[in-house]
Amino acid sequence: MERTFVYLKPNAVRRGLVGEIIKRFEQRGIKIVALKLLWMSKQQAEKLYEMHKGKSFYNDLIDFVTGGPIVAMIVEAPRVIEMVRHIIGDTDPLKAGTGTIRGEFALTITKNLIHASDSKENFEREYKIFFSDDEIIDYYLDVQDDI
Template identity: 70%
Template structure:
């Protein structure tokens, strides 16, 4: 089983979309193994988006992420990174397919509701910003017997 990391951004929280977004992962048999509702510190924002340091959108994005509460989530399933990115959709909501989270709900490029890790290495780095290993819960879903 692989693990990946997502964050529901402040606009997802403010728009009341937490349950709807998490439901989309659960209905696909993706297991939630870590979940935190928090207000990111400036340091967490900077660490999360460190690969984008120096890019034109970096400052606006880190400011936005610190502007309200977020939901940090660790997900687990076979091929989870690929599956999650498919469910989330393209970063640009105008290019995201209908039926994806961003295709259905996102309004702008930088405030696109959700951050999803793009690789196993990124997922591990990003998870470590918000979770200790002992905070991740190992259990089985009934649906896993069907996988």
């Protein structure tokens, strides 16, 4: 099984889309192994987006993601990194496919509702910003035999 880090940005929380987004993951057989509602600190945001420091959108992005509560989670399934990225759609909502989270609900690249790790290496780096290993719960999901 593979794991990935996902967080729902403040506009997803404010717009009441948390349940809808989680439902889309669960309906695909993706197991949530860690979940929390929190207010991302500036330090966490800067660490998460350190690769974008110096880019024109960096300050607006940091202000946005620290401007309200987020929902952070770790999810698990076979090929989950690829699957989650498919479910959420392209970073640019105008390029995101119909039926994807961003294609259905997002309006701009910065305020695109959701972030997901794009590689195993980034998962390893990103989840540690928000979770300790003892917060990850391993359990049997009834649909595991069907995936």
